[in-house]
Amino acid sequence: MSATFVGMPAFPSAARTALGNTQLRHNLAHATGVIRAKRAAVVGEVENWEELRLAGAAVKERALRSLDAHLVQLEESLTARGAVVHWARDAAEANRIVVDLARAREIDEVVKVKSMVTQEIGLNEALEASGIAAWETDLAELIVQLGGDLPSHILVPAIHRNRAEIREIFTRRMGEVGRPAPDDLTDEPAVLAGAAREHLREKFLRARMAVSGANFAVADSGTLVVVESEGNGRMCLTLPEVLVSIVGIEKVVPTWAELDPLLRLLPRSSTGERMNPYTSTWTGVVPDDGPQEVHVVLLDNGRTRALGDPTGRQALRCIRCSACLNVCPVYERTGGHAYGSVYPGPIGAILNPLLRGTGDPQTDSLPYASTLCGACFEACPVRIDIPEVLVHLRAEVVDAHRADRLPKPEALAFRGAAWAFGHAQRLDRTEWLSSLAGRLLRRRGRTSLGRLPGPGAAWTDARDLPAPPTETFRAWWRRTDGGERP
Amino acid sequence: MSARTGAQTSARAEILGRIRTALLDVDRDAESATAPIVAPPGARPPGADHPDGLVAHFAERVADYRATVVRCPPDGLTAAIAAALPAGARVVVPPGLPDDHLAGIPTPVPDSGLAASELDALDAVVTRCRLGIAETGTIVLDHTPDQGRRAIALVPDHHVCIVHADQIVPDVPDAIARLDPHRPLTWISGPSATSDIELDRVEGVHGPRRLHVIVVDPDPA
Numbered sequence: 001m002s003a004t005f006v007g008m009p010a011f012p013s014a015a016r017t018a019l020g021n022t023q024l025r026h027n028l029a030h031a032t033g034v035i036r037a038k039r040a041a042v043v044g045e046v047e048n049w050e051e052l053r054l055a056g057a058a059v060k061e062r063a064l065r066s067l068d069a070h071l072v073q074l075e076e077s078l079t080a081r082g083a084v085v086h087w088a089r090d091a092a093e094a095n096r097i098v099v100d101l102a103r104a105r106e107i108d109e110v111v112k113v114k115s116m117v118t119q120e121i122g123l124n125e126a127l128e129a130s131g132i133a134a135w136e137t138d139l140a141e142l143i144v145q146l147g148g149d150l151p152s153h154i155l156v157p158a159i160h161r162n163r164a165e166i167r168e169i170f171t172r173r174m175g176e177v178g179r180p181a182p183d184d185l186t187d188e189p190a191v192l193a194g195a196a197r198e199h200l201r202e203k204f205l206r207a208r209m210a211v212s213g214a215n216f217a218v219a220d221s222g223t224l225v226v227v228e229s230e231g232n233g234r235m236c237l238t239l240p241e242v243l244v245s246i247v248g249i250e251k252v253v254p255t256w257a258e259l260d261p262l263l264r265l266l267p268r269s270s271t272g273e274r275m276n277p278y279t280s281t282w283t284g285v286v287p288d289d290g291p292q293e294v295h296v297v298l299l300d301n302g303r304t305r306a307l308g309d310p311t312g313r314q315a316l317r318c319i320r321c322s323a324c325l326n327v328c329p330v331y332e333r334t335g336g337h338a339y340g341s342v343y344p345g346p347i348g349a350i351l352n353p354l355l356r357g358t359g360d361p362q363t364d365s366l367p368y369a370s371t372l373c374g375a376c377f378e379a380c381p382v383r384i385d386i387p388e389v390l391v392h393l394r395a396e397v398v399d400a401h402r403a404d405r406l407p408k409p410e411a412l413a414f415r416g417a418a419w420a421f422g423h424a425q426r427l428d429r430t431e432w433l434s435s436l437a438g439r440l441l442r443r444r445g446r447t448s449l450g451r452l453p454g455p456g457a458a459w460t461d462a463r464d465l466p467a468p469p470t471e472t473f474r475a476w477w478r479r480t481d482g483g484e485r486p
Numbered sequence: 487m488s489a490r491t492g493a494q495t496s497a498r499a500e501i502l503g504r505i506r507t508a509l510l511d512v513d514r515d516a517e518s519a520t521a522p523i524v525a526p527p528g529a530r531p532p533g534a535d536h537p538d539g540l541v542a543h544f545a546e547r548v549a550d551y552r553a554t555v556v557r558c559p560p561d562g563l564t565a566a567i568a569a570a571l572p573a574g575a576r577v578v579v580p581p582g583l584p585d586d587h588l589a590g591i592p593t594p595v596p597d598s599g600l601a602a603s604e605l606d607a608l609d610a611v612v613t614r615c616r617l618g619i620a621e622t623g624t625i626v627l628d629h630t631p632d633q634g635r636r637a638i639a640l641v642p643d644h645h646v647c648i649v650h651a652d653q654i655v656p657d658v659p660d661a662i663a664r665l666d667p668h669r670p671l672t673w674i675s676g677p678s679a680t681s682d683i684e685l686d687r688v689e690g691v692h693g694p695r696r697l698h699v700i701v702v703d704p705d706p707a
Binding site for chain 1: 493497501504505509511512514517520523524526529547602619622636637640657658667668671673675676677678680682684686688690693694
């Protein structure tokens with residue numbers, strides 16, 4: 001029943017489809033506008049915001065530059081407090097660990113805290129394939145899951161749905177998987193949230209195992225941190241017997257004290273609140289309180305690849321606040337699905353190629369899904385210079401295609417330019433041809449070339465290509481002696 | 487459970503090896519000597535030098551989340567708790583709740599390891615807390631005996647939480663410095679909420695839908 005991002009078309013074609021959906025564009029414009037205003041208000045309250053950003057970036061950078069040492073320390077701290085630590089090189093290995101843990105305990109359903117990383121590795125699909133039901137408990141994730149849909153925003157994954165659509169999904173689907181929606185369900189957000197509360201409560205009270213991610217993992221204390229709003233996180237982290245947390249290795253924070261700047265930066269950047277309603281921290285097993293069996297899966301899945309790129313490495317500082325999505329003029333118009341990944345928007349445009357490497361047409365299209373306006377860098381609470389990494393990755397994409405048997409039109413155009421600029425006589429001849437073409441066109445009243453045929457069409461779709469000038473710079477220089485003669 | 491399987495040993499060794507390869511351009515000796523980052527100071531709320539300024543700021547920020555906030559003198563606490571609870575409410579209480587708190591609760595149900603389904607049948611919970619954060623309007627529970635297990639402050643729909651004025655700190659860094667990370671911690675900023683539907687904020691999804699904070703202030707303004 002769950003959808004997948006596998007096989008999504010490249011960004012330009014997915015974006016064209018998204019732009020044709022007026023409901024989607026309306027929902028997105030409203031939502032991103034609301035959240036931008038909220039963020040601006042609470043960020044404006046903090047006098048030393050810029051210093052705080054510098055501190056947040058420095059903490060994450062320090063963690064990454066000695067990542068192996070911090071992970072070993074995290075493992076020691078967790079083990080000392082009764083947690084079991086697992087390591088997973090990739091998605092399949094992480095999924096297998098979770099499936100095996102459930103099977104060994106004869107568990108056939110798990111409740112889930114909203115987590116980007118479990119979507120990244122396709123955990124729900126892996127559990128489903130093994131006959132284990134995975135219930136999403138965040139309201140937006142529930143909407144996405146029941147709708148057989150895909151998330152479109154890091155913070156508010158159902159941002160592309162409006163209240164009427166959500167009411168319809170609840171009415172149609174809740175009864176198939178548990179407690180049905182009430183007959184008198186309206187499309188008031190409070191009523192819809194109430195229906196989700198009733199629907200999920202029986203699952204919380206019954207579930208023996210929960211799966212979460214973590215916003216932060218503190219190496220020196222062995223503490224995991226989950227930041228949330230609804231209380232579904234608290235339910236999952238507290239009520240079941242077994243808790244499995246899947247933690248990307250870049251989530252490490254070296255010391256407890258260094259959590260401070262990140263807890264000040266994240267809620268203001270993310271939901272535009274001074275503090276999110278609930279933050280839960282736990283350190284291994286707490287006797288007689290909460291899950292008595294605690295597992296932590298440390299996941300690579302491409303993170304070491306990103307770490308090996310000295311320019312791209314900074315993307316691993318990301319704390320998944322989604323501020324860059326909300327300020328991005330491209331995201332605001334296309335929405336998250338066009339990026340073909342659980343990580344959409346500006347951060348997704350760099351994170352996906354860094355995690356997966358270049359070479360796949362869909363991934364390769366992402367570094368170009370930007371105007372390089374720089375709003376994302378301004379908004380980023382850990383100062384990831386996204387435009388710098390985008391430009392760097394564009395070069396990587398070009399390099400990856402240098403040996404292609406069929407060169408891209410852009411590569412051909414630049415090869416032609418290199419040929420012409422390589423020799424004065426060749427340049428002369430080329431310029432003579434272009435000014436001749438310019439004169440012919442202008443004689444027919446044309447000042448622009450209009451829509452080019454073939455591969456040039458994509459470029460001229462959104463731009464005017466002016467007709468070539470009738471006289472080249474070098475011809476003008478010869479004629480006027482560098483402007484001395486009229 | 488502690489014995490590592492073969493696959494696990496190699497996954498661990500391989501990931502750590504990949505990290506060391508990825509960081510070949512980094513001067514590792516210099517990095518391992520770096521000290522923890524010191525973040526800039528937190529906010530100093532207006533009037534924070536005076537305890538009453540801090541309490542007022544805290545109360546205002548908690549109320550901003552649409553929680554109920556009342557201030558009372560120490561000898562008014564019993565009455566304030568009684569007033570915060572609906573008539574006839576069945577109230578779960580942590581084992582270490584002080585007597586003057588208990589006196590305000592008509593039908594207390596002591597937590598003796600109640601199952602989640604039993605907690606679900608109760609109406610409210612009364613706890614103390616470890617500290618309050620003025621700038622963000624947050625209360626932090628560390629689940630010692632005057633607050634009880636994490637589940638009791640979560641499943642009932644109405645949470646009454648008592649904060650003493652001297653437990654209130656100005657901002658997040660002050661809280662981090664006072665809290666013990668080895669305790670389970672629950673940071674609470676207002677009632678449960680969601681903005682998942684059209685970014686329209688709704689109070690109350692899975693956590694308590696009503697949060698009632700009582701600030702005990704020996705010197706109320």
